[in-house]
Amino acid sequence: MEQNKNIDWALGAFSALKSGMAKAIVGHEELIEALSLALVSGQHVLLEGVPGVAKTLAVRTLGRLMSLEFSRIQFTPDLLPSDLVGTQIYNPQTGQFSVHTGPVFANLVLADEINRAPAKVQSALLESMEEKQVTLGGATHALPKPFMVLATQNPIEQEGTYPLPEAQLDRFMFKILVGYPSRDEELAVLRLKKEADPEIYPVLTGEDIAALRELAATVHVDPKIEEYIVDLVRTTRNPGAIDPELAETVRWGAGPRAVVFFLRAARARALMQGRSFVLPADVQAVAPWILRHRILLSYEALADGMTPDQAVARIVAGVPAP
Template sequence: MISNSNEENAADYSKDLKKLENEIKKVIIGQEEVIDSVIISLAAGGHVLLEGVPGIAKTLLIKTLSESIGSSFARIQFTPDLLPADITGTKIYQQKTGGFETIKGPVFSNIVLADEINRAPPKVQSALLEAMQEKQVTIQGETYRLDTPFFVLATQNPIESEGTYPLPEAQTDRFMLKILMDYPCVEDEMKIIRRFTGTAPPVPEQIISKERILEIQQFVRSIYTDETVDRYVAEIVDATRHPEKYGLDLKDYIQNGASPRASINLILCSKAAALTDGRVHSTPDDVRKVAHDVLRHRILLNYEAHADRITPDNIIDSILSKVTVP
């Protein structure tokens, strides 16, 4: 049963998230769907893999988000010579005290931007992904809890492959969403020119506290999901593994389907999407809204799919068109 107090809380949290969205839009022009998806992931307590060509404000979006919620922020530029200790930290011998002092790395921040994550070797990528999954870091045998909220946004450039180390599927699965960021339209580009070539570029203000974000993340899990929606999500994910069961001729294209983590994240993101609309129950429409961002990095295609120019988004479109909506 949904109480009136829950509905009132949902309305309040929804207003806060809307204020956060509007504050980000003071700086970021266009990219409404990207901003919406980032806020959904933040509310659901997940991490984001943001893919787009250079110069389209990926870094600016993440920095603006951190300033709008008054949280600590760290930007890590991933390069081939980066070491795990450059992210997590290390112990340094102090001659004065005769002991070792722990120097914490940039991962001990509320919001971490992993810029061009695919440019660092797998050992470095794994150090960050361990922190994402466990919310803790081990430095030379000693374990430290990370500050909360802890939100990682990793970027990668899809047009360059030289000098890169693509994330393995098992590691990309740790990201709740993979969001594609595209070029702005002509009208938005004109607004960008005017906004950022003037004398006073916009500066975001803090409009929500990190404590409030933690409240929202906790509340999202209390959003009601009917059993029919749970089954809808389970069937969507099952269709990525056994498409023939749903009348889909996709088996020759899919090497591996999505893991159970996809089902969990579809439900959590649908709940967060419902909350952004001020509702205390999620619907199949909420699931469909977040399906592409949740699934596109969890469906591994084979060579034949690449040869036929089939993308994960094409597969997801086909699945959503076939699986029965409750």
Template sequence: MFGKKITPTAPPGRTKGQVPQQQMGTEDVYQKVQKISQEVENASRWVDPLQKEIAKVIIGQEHLIRSLIIGLLTGGHILLEGLPGLAKTLAVKTLAKAIQVDFRRIQFTPDMLPADIIGTEIYNPQQTSFETKQGPIFSSLILTDEINRAPAKVQSALLEAMEEGQVTIGDTTFPLPELFLVLATQNPVDQEGTYPLPEAQIDRFMLKIVVDYPSFEEELQLINSLEDTPTPLIPIITSDDIFSARRVLGQIYMDEKIKRYIVSLVYATREPRNFGLDLHNYIEIGASPRATINLATVAKALAFLGHRGYVTPDDVKEAAMDVMRHRLRISYEAEAEGISSEDIIRKILDTIPVP
């Protein structure tokens, strides 16, 4: 569909064939990775129990559950897209019950106002002054359900909160909880009564997860589960466990070659010709630098979930689709030829050599 595969040229700032210099010797790197791997092993003991606890309610959807845990580990906001009835809302609510944090659910509707989310100032006639009433955004875990059913000005009310962890009401800025995570669900944009998210907002979501139908066996298991007595969920972790895991996550080792691989994947969406890719007619806007940061962070989270203290190229490749699919704006020519952002990302992954 895109033509033959061409060996890509070197990314900017590096001469083709140049070997990146290592800052540490092989023995030093090995000892460092060994130490980090042990810390990861200790800090990730809650991961498997949490997945099993969520699996009591959510049948299948392993990728969805794994992605929600990545959001907890990284503090990155997640957008879940799928048709109604695929357990998107239930998965988030189940996650909230399995951890000991504040949780609020916001149902987005076409008649919603920004004040319904962040709060507003209310006049107090007795005090002859205005008082601030904080909205539901002031919680640790926020489920914004059907986010694309509200107008753009309401969706944009989340911008400051998602990026800076604060909200401005009137002339006063209020900090949000230290543990703050937005998990949004949306129906496909071709559904009736939906609005596309503004580019500035959608770029603030670390991951966009496309939720698909369960398999035949999973759906059969879903029917059988109706005959069982519901098992109450037990909180597995606290916010302190999450913060401890995040500190270890930041120490996970990433080799210089993998860093260059990450930058090459993102940069290829902006300047595909530099990598021998004939995609410039299909891409209107490439991925932002936020994609580079998120790709490196999610790759470390996948290493953490794998109980490893180092990132592998497979971690990067696994993270690439969910990190970049919503950050590419394809051209009209791509739409006319039936080429999606996912097709473009697959071509980039297939072309750029893996370190």
């Protein structure tokens, strides 16, 4: 009975979050679901799309829906690592250095157009994303809890962009492709902008998010589901075992971190669906988001117009579900 009450409460929290996002965002159901799952999983998200498709708006709206500290970092070619994490400033009156923390010291950090900055600045986020801490002047400073980085980037074909290194890509649980809205959705955007900006109030506190994460951790995962997750990830490294055509298509597969992300995301999705157990459908639903930036295709496959999502779809179709 207590578990049912907790699940009902979680459903209400997800519904409030979705309703709040819908006040400012038209369509983009996949984006809203992914952001909600990442929030409950306590992981980071990378959003990719051309300018003007509501990537930044979605993240800013999510920040306004939570009673947490929110900061935005606009990545530019002249940005320095100290602009992110902070620096030490010398005080001549006291003869001592004082630490001035940067915008990364927030619960929800929007890294806007992350691939507009060079690699040394992108790498400055690595420690904060993985270790939840920052080193300044030889001292380690813990970041606030919860801590989540939501980064946006333009497609690498755009001018003035720097591809993210693989080590940083691997730290994002999800990579979400944000496309153009449909005709009806674009009409709805036009009509929404004719009205006053919607009133958006916080619907979740830090305690609520912590409770959701604890509840998601109790969602049951059958050993067969665990084996299914491992088989999916391992098949990305040897796809020829299920599809000979993929043997020369995928140059690099997903690492062990993907297994952990699958488990957390599947549990969060089961909770969002009102269940206390994970189904294969939960794993399959998040597979493209988790794997698309962890699979490296061969030059020949790219020349033939193949996409990582197509490779992921064939892998998911080829691995038997329990």
